[in-house]
Amino acid sequence: RADMWRAVARRERDVFGARGGDAFDGLWPEDVAYLVNEVYGRRCAKTASSLGGRAALVLTRWRADRPAAVDNAILLTKREAEEHDTAGSTEAVPAEAAAAIEAALAAARTEERAEPVAGGGLLASLQL
Numbered sequence: 001r002a003d004m005w006r007a008v009a010r011r012e013r014d015v016f017g018a019r020g021g022d023a024f025d026g027l028w029p030e031d032v033a034y035l036v037n038e039v040y041g042r043r044c045a046k047t048a049s050s051l052g053g054r055a056a057l058v059l060t061r062w063r064a065d066r067p068a069a070v071d072n073a074i075l076l077t078k079r080e081a082e083e084h085d086t087a088g089s090t091e092a093v094p095a096e097a098a099a100a101i102e103a104a105l106a107a108a109r110t111e112e113r114a115e116p117v118a119g120g121g122l123l124a125s126l127q128l
Contacts, residue, residue, distance in 0.1 A: 004036065005029040008059050012068055015085050016061065027068050035059060039108045040075040045101055046093070049077050062105060064088045071109035074101060 008027065012018035036042055036059070042051040049055045055077040061067070062074045064085065076084060083092070090098050 001029050001033040004059065005032045008032060008068055008073070011058060011060055011081075016064070016067075018067065027070065027073065031070050032059060035070065035073050035108065036075055039104050043075070044077050044080060045074050046076055046080050046097065055079065060085055062101060063090060071105045073105075 005028070036051065036057075042057075043049065044055070044057055047055075049057065051057050057075055058078050058081045059068065059073045059075055060081040062072050066072045074081075074084070090101075093101070
C-alpha cells in the first residue's frame with residue numbers, strides 16, 4: 001500500500017509536474033488500497049492483467065486535468081498508463097470501457113469504502 005502510494009506520488013511529480021503534497025490532499029495510502037482492491041479488483045482496468053503478474057500495475061490519473069484522487073485514478077499496466085498519460089485524455093479508451101470506469105469512480109466517490117464486490121471489485125461488477 002505505501003509503496004504504491006509512493007509510486008503515485010512519483011508519477012504525479014514526474015509525469016504531471018505536481019509539487020509536494022498539494023496534489024495529494026485527496027489521495028492517501030488507504031485510498032490507494034481501496035482503489036486497487038475494491039474498485040479495480042487488483043486488475044488493470046484495460047487489459048485485466050492482475051497485480052503481481054508479469055506486468056507491473058500503476059495508478060495514474062483518469063483525467064489528466066485533475067489531480068489524482070479517489071474519483072480520478074485508474075489502475076493500468078505501466079505501459080498502458082504511459083500511453084494513457086501521453087494521450088492526455090480518456091478518448092483513447094473505448095466508450096464502453098470509459099463508461100464503466102466513470103461509473104466505478106462515481107461509485108467509489110459516493111460509497112466511500114463500500115464493502116468489496118464479489119468477483120473483482122466495483123469495475124468488474126459493471127460488466128466491462
